[in-house]
Amino acid sequence: MATRKDESGNGVVLETSKARTAPPPMYKVMLLNDDYTPMDFVVVVLQKFFNLDRERATVVMLQVHREGRGVCGVYPRDVAATKKEQVNTFARQHQHPLVCVMEEN
DSSP states (O other): OEEEEOTTSSSEEEEOOOOOOOOOOEEEEEEEOOSSSOHHHHHHHHHHHHOOOHHHHHHHHHHHHHHSEEEEEEEEHHHHHHHHHHHHHHHHHTTOOOEEEEEEO
């Protein structure tokens, strides 16, 4: 809020000012390549946790395979952290070393 004297100089007039808030930082959720997790399992993970169709999931899986990592999606921090934990837990439950990480976009 800003203050200023009114035109007569006797009182104070309060003016509201709009606070500008920055959008929250976004985080990339990525899968890292390993030599043991089957490609089909990676596709299932991408479909199950990131709602990708089979074609898009296959493209991301191939990016992970060829480039060492692939972006699954970009989310606010809490959502990204939840997805990362869900994927890592799911991979461990199925005895795969697949690793999911997040980093600020």
